[in-house]
Amino acid sequence: MSSAQFRAVLLTAFFGAVGAAGAWYVGAPAPYLIGPALVVMLAGLAGLKLAVPNRLRDACFVLVGISMGASVTPDIIGAAKRWPFSFFMVLVMVVVLLYVAAWILQHLFRLDRKTALLASSPGHLSFIISLSADSKADVPAIAIIQSVRVMALTLAVPPILSALDMAAPGFTGPQQMMELPVLAVVLLASVALGLLFTRWNFPAALLLGGLAASALPHVSGFISGQVPYWIMNPVYVVIGSLIGTRFSGVSVSAMRTAFIAGAITTVVVTIMAAACAALVSSVIGVPFNAALIAFAPGGLETMAAMAVIMHVDTTYVGSHHVLRLIFLSFLMPWAMSRLQRNGESKS
Structure with missing residues (x-):
């Protein structure tokens, strides 16, 4: 690593840490992800050269996969038996929301199909x-549009439920953490699977390796617990910083267009998700507030915490969001591969 590259990494680490601390201090949602992304983005727009080493990025993707897999508990199987129609509708809505939003972005905002x-x-x-x-793909546009969705849903759902008189104060209890020797074994298996998936040309191979190596023993009940927060919080800082580095050299007009695109698509998918939640609520008798949180396409951690705060069934909400993320883990690589094959066949 040259001195210039080392300086870029140090600057990125500094701005990422400042962003995380500032977002945590003001109580922003997902502070360790959004704070670094925002501050590093502003530093990059100011002309500073910033970077995240590829090996550090890959290590973080492995840990994110392990964290995702740790959410696949035996409760998911029991939930699938209790709410089959609701689970089916989650899968349907993921596909519908994906392609409706993609159509809007491609035809109204002229983004390329992959972006x-x-x-x-x-x-x-x-x-x-x-x-x-x-x-x-246009990574800055993707990051802006996705960040608008996460932020908007995090800020919008509680006021909506409060306006409908469906909110109730609560508290978040402690969460079981994975023991370090167990985590070390899962990490080794994740890297091995990730390298195998890389050899097979899987998209996001290392993250999928972590997901598979963690989900299988968790869903069987062989192991339990999440990745400790003191490990995952720095991981989110790195990923947030990585998002921020993608904004270097992006024009203000391009950012404005992506922000508007993100706002419009978020409104559309939120209305559709709310309509689906109302349908599911009326069919199976689940309270609308639980269904709305379960079907809102927001962040897993944020929506799960919101379920606790609103005093709704956390198993119902959490299982739906885990299913959505697992389904997306396979749907998105398939959709991207299909898009690439179609592009190659037309060329």
């Missing part, structure tokens, strides 16, 4: 960034 598809994913920000990291 429109990645920017339209109803969730999975870290996964989408990993998918787009090595592609020719």
Whole structure:
């Protein structure tokens, strides 16, 4: 690593840490992701050269995959038996929201098909960034549009439920953490699977390796617990900083267009998700506030915490969001591969 590259990495680490601390201090949602993304983005727009080493990026993607897989618990199987119609509608809505939003971005905002598809994913920000990291898609536009969706839903859902008199104060209890020796074994298996998936040319191979190596023993009940927060919080800072580095050299007009595109698509997909939640609520008798949080295409951690705060069924909400993320983990690589094959066949 040259001195210039080392300086870029140090600057990125500094601005990422400042952004995380500032976002945490003001109580912003997902502070360790959004704060670094915002501050590093502004530093890049100011003309500073910033970078995140590829090996550090890849290590973080592995850990994100492990964290995702840790959410696939035996409760998911029980939930699928209790709410089959609701689970089916989650899968339907993921596909519908993805392609409706992609159509809007492609035809109204003239984004290329690959960028429109990645920017339209109803969730999975870290996964989408990993998918787009090595592609020719417009990563800054994807990051802006996805960030607008996450931020808007985080800020909008509580006031909506409060206006409908469906909010109730609560608290978040402690969460079981994975023991370090167990995590080390899962990490080794994740890297091995990730390298195998890389050899098979899977998109986001390292993240998928972490997901598979973690999900299988978790869903079987062989192991339990999440990745410790003291590990995942720095991971989110790195990923947020990675998002921010993608804005270097981006014009203000391009940012404005992407922000407007993100706002419009977020409104559209939120209305559609709310309509689906109302349908599911009326069919299976689940309270509308629980269904709305379960179907809102926001961040898993944020929506799960919101379920606790609003005193709704956390198993119902959490299982739906985990299913959405698992489905997206396979749907997005398939959709991207299909798009690439269609492009090659036309060329």
